[in-house]
Amino acid sequence: MTQEASEQARRVGIWLIGARGSISTCVAFGLAGIRTRSLDPIGLCTVRDPLARLPLARLEDLVVGGHDVCARDLWASAAELVKERILTERILEAARAEVEAISSRIRCGTIDVLDRELPGADPAAVALGSTSPREQIAKIAGDLAEFRAKEALDSVVVVNLASTEAARPEQAEWARLQRLEAALDEGRSQPASILYAYAAISEGCAYVNFTPSLGSAIPALRELAQRQGIPHCGSDGKTGETLVKTVLAPMFSARNLRVLAWQGYNMLGNRDGEILTDAAHRAAKLKNKDEALRSILRDEELHSHVGIDFVPSLKDWKTAWDFVHFEGFLGTRMSLQFTWSGSDSALAAPLVLDLVRLADFSLQRGERGEMAHTSSFFKAPIAGGGHDFRMQFQGLLDYAEKHLATPSPAATEAPKTRSRTGGGLRRPSEA
């Protein structure tokens, strides 16, 4: 009870990169609805046993802010989601005051150099994206520090929810932190997701990459996270079709049924879908979707295909059809097909809240580096491991049981201190 009370006193910040996008909009209105008890926390696994028994930050104590590179209003995003029949006007009304507050905490971010021509881009974001990498990092880190100070936050978790960046060839400077620092000093341009992750980690924030962009996945930033004692996780939220895939594929494998072909067709009509019409942006996404499958089935002759098509009328309602052709005993040919139909943003938002709570918890416990126990949340978990969803999820349950068996109140002290002093704009590699 004392612990409960002390937990309640903690204020945790969520800093959303892409804060006016549709996932962020669902996070904002969803949190408001949960707080006013007009919505149930459906879709969050951290509200169920055994995770619910961990002393995670309370949903009521989360404070939302963020960066965006588009000038449009959070209300405009919400109105779109009402038209798509994801949000309702009732939910909007109930959350008005709260969402105004969130709106006031959104700052202009930096735009990826390859996305400068993006329609609707905020000129200020383009201008910031044209400054040196160090300047961009300083701006981002400054916004984070201001957020922490102004809102009197005990800790901050940065979540990348921005649209997928264009894929890039591997750079030598990503391999080691020292090289990355040198490249930044020389002013060599970097993907925006790397700059955000760098700023977040240096600033003592936990970091979650929900997108297929690079973020903290490059070795240089993993090194930085280790050095700074920061937990981080990613990449690419496993919300829909890939989730089902990684649930079903192990069944074929367990039963030694030979999958001959697995064709996956995804249709999407929101901003993310639009950006994925561009081949460079689509590449990373498709790679993750296919790799998960191949890793589970391990059959070199498997014929697999994943497509994503932009279908404007579907908006956020991702619809996917998968066809699995397999061989059974006696050479018989059988099939399983499924159609998934769900709101991508409403599926993603609760996972974001789960990850924020878990990342904050790891930060409190002094766990540093890749959060291997979160692999069930991602299409391409940066800590590696298998893609079999049920086994990944078992890892999370085991993590919870382990912590429940050995509570460590002392450990919660240190990070608080660290997160407070961890602020400022020191170059972490000099620490």
Added chain:
Amino acid sequence: MTQEASEQARRVGIWLIGARGSISTCVAFGLAGIRTRSLDPIGLCTVRDPLARLPLARLEDLVVGGHDVCARDLWASAAELVKERILTERILEAARAEVEAISSRIRCGTIDVLDRELPGADPAAVALGSTSPREQIAKIAGDLAEFRAKEALDSVVVVNLASTEAARPEQAEWARLQRLEAALDEGRSQPASILYAYAAISEGCAYVNFTPSLGSAIPALRELAQRQGIPHCGSDGKTGETLVKTVLAPMFSARNLRVLAWQGYNMLGNRDGEILTDAAHRAAKLKNKDEALRSILRDEELHSHVGIDFVPSLKDWKTAWDFVHFEGFLGTRMSLQFTWSGSDSALAAPLVLDLVRLADFSLQRGERGEMAHTSSFFKAPIAGGGHDFRMQFQGLLDYAEKHLATPSPAATEAPKTRSRTGGGLRRPSEA
């Protein structure tokens, strides 16, 4: 290598109840095809790591025999499967000699008292079914003993593959072995599946119940199995729609997505499907299919439905459509639907072979009672435990790893002896 060699020398009998049904036909031709290397053992999990590393009976060493209550020929069943494009004429040709041998080992069984009017029933089976329970048991046990002796078998596994029996209300005499013995002595009629299981266990055979019928699931026979040192498992093979259900349902649970409705529509056109058009026969089947789901989702408000319709043209090609309606974050309504299309018999046959190998292995190792590690094979595992397929299968993998870590060559001696001397018609409760 020495072990390999000694294993090769073992001859294991499979005694199929329902030996001319379509699953049995697939078992017979499949085994022949595997032996002649014209078919791959697809669909058997015991040929894959880690199970493949256990010293299980070789597929080449299995000897098939069985009981049936219909007079039709095994070749007639095979010809039907060729017409249904499950077997091919090529497979038939290759297996001719072998299947002739199997044919010659099929004996007339006893028919369940409630199925006497079944069209196509062998009059001899009806006649046997009209004798006292003890006489029926004696006939069955005699056939098993003859099979063991004539084929010089090291052990025998009896598998129930007969059509589903009509459901019965719970009987008091099923609760304890002593009571059952008394009831048998008094000549009180029992479901045929109980008589077969009693005979098998008394005769020292391992017992596998692949149907929803009672078989060894009643407490009295569990007691008998314990006393006789016999491993057994069941009930109701998890081959298709329920398999997929118990793979998908844990996903919704893990992600805390609220399943509002789960509607399952099964269509089937084979003899099993025909028998299930009768309400009494259908009851047990549907109960298992629904219970698995409810056990995983644990939501009392869940609206679920399972139907089985007889669609003659589909023959053995079970086609099922499931519709899952669920609620996500923000009260959004989403859906997942799947269509499963597979040959029921070709899905079942390899599982039968897996179970025979595992049951024989347990017998060798002196493991008695319910084979809890086989729960992934069944809709209603008699050893209980959860229905989450991936967890059930993990149990099987763990079992294999445990045995691989601690080989016990000595244990293989005893059962051989026992199985040889276990024959005869002693009343087991007197042992």
Added chain:
Amino acid sequence: MTQEASEQARRVGIWLIGARGSISTCVAFGLAGIRTRSLDPIGLCTVRDPLARLPLARLEDLVVGGHDVCARDLWASAAELVKERILTERILEAARAEVEAISSRIRCGTIDVLDRELPGADPAAVALGSTSPREQIAKIAGDLAEFRAKEALDSVVVVNLASTEAARPEQAEWARLQRLEAALDEGRSQPASILYAYAAISEGCAYVNFTPSLGSAIPALRELAQRQGIPHCGSDGKTGETLVKTVLAPMFSARNLRVLAWQGYNMLGNRDGEILTDAAHRAAKLKNKDEALRSILRDEELHSHVGIDFVPSLKDWKTAWDFVHFEGFLGTRMSLQFTWSGSDSALAAPLVLDLVRLADFSLQRGERGEMAHTSSFFKAPIAGGGHDFRMQFQGLLDYAEKHLATPSPAATEAPKTRSRTGGGLRRPSEA
């Protein structure tokens, strides 16, 4: 242009039986939305060529009233449809004044004798349903006459949208008008739908039966309609799965592909779905759905099945899965399966508006009896003819072209007069 002007001056009443049900609610709010130009008339075929060129009553000139047997409010129905994400709060707001007016025109109707125990039934409706058939007719006719007078309507179309009545065995008195009159005089109880249809036709109103209930389909009332010079049509709106069925089945027939099985599974969660959980109520519905198919495919060996299951969470969102198993050349087995997902009420409402405009047009033109050209709207067209949707629709197009080729301005005079004087409560068979 003069004609246009004179058409604009006509006021046409729509009298909805079941005026607070979900279809009626969609009609009311849809008309309001169309009038305020906030909604497009999507789903109405009378707004497209060639039907749009007929001088039909303008949507702006329709005046809505009706009967209901439940006491609940029209706004409560609307609020439910908002929760189901069919209507939006924006649509509600825009229609507030108009819908208040409609609300004030709803009268308490009479409840079918077999539905008196219906939960939520208005006690006044139950009381009315307990009076003699003649009294019930008088009350209904009185409400219609009052509606016509008070709203200064040029004509009135009565539409049956009430929940499906329980099926009844054929009655001898339904065969001839004289016998029916005698039965009414004797006070013999009749299905409510017959009483409503009798009242409507006697009162000079055109009559549309959108439900599977009997309504004007019995020979006695067809005779009455002929005598009174009243056009009428029905039965059972073809809105979803059956529509698709009667579009697809002719393809198999045209291509001489042999349909072996056609399984249709419907799921529905609204009040209609709930009533259909009762076998007596379900019978009529299923008969129509299956008959349409059999009439097109004409194969006696066809195995077909139609089911309707109540799935509460789906509410008005009818979801249906159909599986068609067919044989092609060389004995090959193929399949077509489809999933239909649509709002039943939003599909029905525009058809109601089309039928009202067509019925009023027939009334103006002095066309009496069954409106054979409307068969494309119904699962069981009372005028008979085939069920092939495309051919039925061609009949409607041909009807329009015929009228466009031979306009008859004179004909529009007579009915106006008739409809005005046609009121009152004369017994029509005495006319």
Added chain:
Amino acid sequence: MTQEASEQARRVGIWLIGARGSISTCVAFGLAGIRTRSLDPIGLCTVRDPLARLPLARLEDLVVGGHDVCARDLWASAAELVKERILTERILEAARAEVEAISSRIRCGTIDVLDRELPGADPAAVALGSTSPREQIAKIAGDLAEFRAKEALDSVVVVNLASTEAARPEQAEWARLQRLEAALDEGRSQPASILYAYAAISEGCAYVNFTPSLGSAIPALRELAQRQGIPHCGSDGKTGETLVKTVLAPMFSARNLRVLAWQGYNMLGNRDGEILTDAAHRAAKLKNKDEALRSILRDEELHSHVGIDFVPSLKDWKTAWDFVHFEGFLGTRMSLQFTWSGSDSALAAPLVLDLVRLADFSLQRGERGEMAHTSSFFKAPIAGGGHDFRMQFQGLLDYAEKHLATPSPAATEAPKTRSRTGGGLRRPSEA
């Protein structure tokens, strides 16, 4: 009766271009099966009323021959179809003698200049393809003349069943026959399908183009057909997904439901599918599939997509999934999705037989030019007209009724004479 008898005496040749492909293989074995009464003529619409009442050539009297550019055997194609479970070994056995005869009538054809590198191409076909266009035509025409003479045929119908040619830009010489003749004289290379069609028409054979290749569709060859008095039809057989599309799309149009998106995903694993992996070959196919839809729905904002993916394991079993997203009344969003699963060749073969019978009939009746009444068979009917399948099929029924109403025995004389004398290698434009 006398007419029947005289009809029976006629011998009609079918000359298949692509005579060892899978459709041709199904034609050959199917005909043999029908002749021996081991197969029903399922899938042929000409065996049903009213077409069955036309004095069409009897299936028993059709004599098959053809060209191919691959050296493989007809039996190899058949064996493949057995493995794919389309043909059975029983069907093969029954047809052995007959198919040997067909085999002996297959000649080496000419390969399209853009397909010379095709794996498996017969060197003789490549050599022929390298000669001048006039030489190629002479060779083809010679084979046709020889076939007619040797088999004592009353008429010959040439059917293009070859794999889809690579698409070409429009050529000026295709616009007028005179220009084409000049181009041929000059030795300008032409697509093989044009050379075959030219040879067939000059040789007095009716011509059917079942592929998306150009064939007789170019104005120059239409002119030639008119001049020679030859009936011809095409292009691109409407066998599966497009058939369903053109059946369903008119429903949305009739009901004024606004189709927002129509996504079609086709999967195919046979040789045709393999060739379509090449963009140039795929272009023509996709164009036809999409155009049919757009022509029916006429909505410029419609978002539509058609894809064809090569999925080797499916072989000839085309599987297609279509998703239709549409808007109904009140702005509601609904969907219809279907999965089609059929053997492409078994669907095509009976249509080929129908077309041969109809083309021969037209030839007998002296009907020249595009056979407009066959539009229901094609994705891109060369006579134009709408794509609404039901209306197209009505056109065929009307054609039959017209001929049944006015039999013209005299007309049957002329063509016989013509077809016999029409042989030889005259340049038709000089005729």
